[in-house]
Amino acid sequence: MEVKNQFINSLLVGSLFFYSLDAYSFFDVPFSWIGLSGIFLIAIFSDYKILLNSKLYLIILILLMPTFFNNISTATDLNFILRFFNLVSFFVVLLVSLKFFDNSQNTKFINLLQKLILVLSIFAIYSYLAQIYDLPEIIRNRSNTGLLGDSSQTTFWKNEPHRMVGSFREPVLLASTLLPLYFLYLFSTRKLHLITVILSSIVIGLTRSDLVRIYCFITLFVLLVFYIKTKELNKAIFPVCLVLLFSLTGIRECDLNPDSSDCITSDTISTEVETLVFSDLEKTFKIGDDRNSVLDYAIYSFRNLVPKGVTKVNADFSSYLSQDISNEMYLTNRTLPEFLLTRYEAKNFGTGNYSLLRYYPNVQNLFINASLSLGAAFISFMFLVILHLFTSLEKNVSFYLFFLLALFFLVIPVEEFNAFTALVLGAGFNMIISKKEISQ
Numbered sequence: 001m002e003v004k005n006q007f008i009n010s011l012l013v014g015s016l017f018f019y020s021l022d023a024y025s026f027f028d029v030p031f032s033w034i035g036l037s038g039i040f041l042i043a044i045f046s047d048y049k050i051l052l053n054s055k056l057y058l059i060i061l062i063l064l065m066p067t068f069f070n071n072i073s074t075a076t077d078l079n080f081i082l083r084f085f086n087l088v089s090f091f092v093v094l095l096v097s098l099k100f101f102d103n104s105q106n107t108k109f110i111n112l113l114q115k116l117i118l119v120l121s122i123f124a125i126y127s128y129l130a131q132i133y134d135l136p137e138i139i140r141n142r143s144n145t146g147l148l149g150d151s152s153q154t155t156f157w158k159n160e161p162h163r164m165v166g167s168f169r170e171p172v173l174l175a176s177t178l179l180p181l182y183f184l185y186l187f188s189t190r191k192l193h194l195i196t197v198i199l200s201s202i203v204i205g206l207t208r209s210d211l212v213r214i215y216c217f218i219t220l221f222v223l224l225v226f227y228i229k230t231k232e233l234n235k236a237i238f239p240v241c242l243v244l245l246f247s248l249t250g251i252r253e254c255d256l257n258p259d260s261s262d263c264i265t266s267d268t269i270s271t272e273v274e275t276l277v278f279s280d281l282e283k284t285f286k287i288g289d290d291r292n293s294v295l296d297y298a299i300y301s302f303r304n305l306v307p308k309g310v311t312k313v314n315a316d317f318s319s320y321l322s323q324d325i326s327n328e329m330y331l332t333n334r335t336l337p338e339f340l341l342t343r344y345e346a347k348n349f350g351t352g353n354y355s356l357l358r359y360y361p362n363v364q365n366l367f368i369n370a371s372l373s374l375g376a377a378f379i380s381f382m383f384l385v386i387l388h389l390f391t392s393l394e395k396n397v398s399f400y401l402f403f404l405l406a407l408f409f410l411v412i413p414v415e416e417f418n419a420f421t422a423l424v425l426g427a428g429f430n431m432i433i434s435k436k437e438i439s440q
Helices: 002-019 031-046 048-052 054-074 078-100 103-133 171-188 194-205 210-230 237-247 261-265 288-301 313-321 323-335 366-374 376-392 397-411 419-433
Strands: 249-251 275-277
Touching: 002 031, 002 103, 002 419, 031 048, 031 078, 031 419, 048 054, 048 078, 054 078, 054 376, 078 419, 103 171, 103 194, 103 419, 171 194, 171 210, 171 237, 171 397, 171 419, 194 237, 210 237, 210 397, 237 249, 288 313, 288 366, 313 366, 366 376, 366 397, 397 419
Parallel strands: none
Antiparallel strands: 249 275
């Protein structure tokens, strides 16, 4: 049994590594999908009896039944199959991980996790330097996450400080994966590995993600409140401050290397190195046009929580954003029907972005996407889970740190629950809340 559990720990961390290779694919199959499938299969391998658990099927049935008629027409669609798989694997892995991680397994898993975080951080730092100084880098063969289908990944910011992307397609995706793993490590272990802490804090901070800043500000506030209350200094305060420091610091690529290929191509000239500190802090707390559009759509849609189905939220969001454009196109076509039989991506008349007529934007928020996909059943389920946690657990610093970790997943741009989310939450519950700390 001991050998099997050690083997499972190694496979889980190996799958997390594959999940972290978000920027790459193998024969058009993203490595991140391979990682998610690996976590799911390992969970079943460790406890195959989970497939006989009636509670698992009951939860899935309650959540998906209201959307049955919306989903039945897309049951063979690849997008639906992937989203359905992610939802099922979330509950399977969550139930298994809540049971699998105990005192003996925590130490071994966290030791492996610390090494994984260190490897990902070193790779991210190399990629950061490679993009600035034109060093060799692994070809990023997955398309970007933007509206335009097969666009290349962004690794150059002309007028902004260079951002850390590591093995991910976007800085925020790096933060959405590495930050939960890093905080799981910080909040669980008693003795921190200094090099891992410093390098990981630099990597997460240099993503310069507003999500990282806000989350770290809130976490730091919670830690300081409990410090004032208990006079005990939590070991995570220094790493959180370090992440915040680097998230508010940056240097433009063309300041460091004016002769880089990106700077020459973009005709950007720089004569001195300027370190930008706290230069865009005020932007962190501004909603912005994209976020404002998502909030407006959420408020509009929450008036009627009829489930839209797990694949139709983004299409509905696009329809909501393109109402004025559609009216404009209709009126123009009525006036010149032959000229605009083909839709051209051109400047509009101030009514919005024409690309919305062809491409579906993402709402980039897990809670909004899940609420509108699954309807009131999901919101009721979440309310009952939160109510159970608040009424059954002690309200200490560990509780609030785990609660913040869980809330982090609800606001990340990854729009669906998956095996990665479940693994972090299941392990975090045992290691953070249940006081099963690591003795290393």
